[in-house]
Amino acid sequence: MTEIDIDRDVFVRIRTDLLVVGDSIMTDRHHASNGNYEDNDPQNQIGGIIPAFSLSGWLRHGMEKVVQERDGTACHPGEANANFRKDGVYNRDLDAGYHEKGVCLEDDDDDGCVILDLFGGFGNRPGKFMRRPIQFSPVRSSVDYTRGQAEGHYRRINRNVVSRNEEDNREPLRNAELDAVGNLDGCWHLSFRETKPEFVALLAEAIDFLDEHQTDFMHQLGGARNFGGGIVDCDLVNPLYNETELRRVFDRGKGNTNKMDDKDEKWETEYLPEFQAALAERVEEV
Numbered sequence: 001m002t003e004i005d006i007d008r009d010v011f012v013r014i015r016t017d018l019l020v021v022g023d024s025i026m027t028d029r030h031h032a033s034n035g036n037y038e039d040n041d042p043q044n045q046i047g048g049i050i051p052a053f054s055l056s057g058w059l060r061h062g063m064e065k066v067v068q069e070r071d072g073t074a075c076h077p078g079e080a081n082a083n084f085r086k087d088g089v090y091n092r093d094l095d096a097g098y099h100e101k102g103v104c105l106e107d108d109d110d111d112g113c114v115i116l117d118l119f120g121g122f123g124n125r126p127g128k129f130m131r132r133p134i135q136f137s138p139v140r141s142s143v144d145y146t147r148g149q150a151e152g153h154y155r156r157i158n159r160n161v162v163s164r165n166e167e168d169n170r171e172p173l174r175n176a177e178l179d180a181v182g183n184l185d186g187c188w189h190l191s192f193r194e195t196k197p198e199f200v201a202l203l204a205e206a207i208d209f210l211d212e213h214q215t216d217f218m219h220q221l222g223g224a225r226n227f228g229g230g231i232v233d234c235d236l237v238n239p240l241y242n243e244t245e246l247r248r249v250f251d252r253g254k255g256n257t258n259k260m261d262d263k264d265e266k267w268e269t270e271y272l273p274e275f276q277a278a279l280a281e282r283v284e285e286v
């Protein structure tokens, strides 16, 4: 095996028309609107931050699927002694491609299965994988893709839930407000604290899987999935690209350079197969 020589920082391109992550989008609304934010004003497009929690869960689920499709089992994300054990959910998951969290650790020096190794969490084990929030801005020229930022804008969506009884004349029952990000296109910045070839392969395969299954309910991102939110186009930006090439990916006026095409070819034919072989070996071990 050749020495792994890709950067510890990798970028995933994420594109979605509508993303709803509950109340956890942080915005700069108070700066932008001087205290007078109007939901309906199309001029009032402001930026903010998408925390990494939802993104991380979405990616982890994709990674678990990749491990399972390779006939392995994935570490269960929850502790065995959590409440859900009572109603059999945990045991049902153990039959469906998961192993009990942490049983893959044979001794203290062991790294466990590839999912545990990456995400950590058992007995205060740190993961080897840092998932950052995505900072988004409606002003394209101020987006720095090399720092894991995205073009996109915050919107507050108001939903009226109306009565279905005819005599009520569609009287509103309640008003729900959702925080959403519209027309998001940008980079999610991920850093490996330690780079292992199987980590990179797992990430690459999970992103492919999530892209292929983007309309499956289980693999959409965040909330509002019943309303078309969270359908995400995603792909791993070639880790061999330098910063200039990374920026070029997001430049609508420009295509790949010949050098980028060469790197794509190299990634597909040399790097990825080698990393995938390492992943196959690692999944087989557990």
Ligand SMILES: [Zn+2]
Pocket: 074, 075, 076, 099, 100, 101, 102, 103, 104, 105, 112, 113, 114, 115, 116
């Ligand atoms: Zn495990």
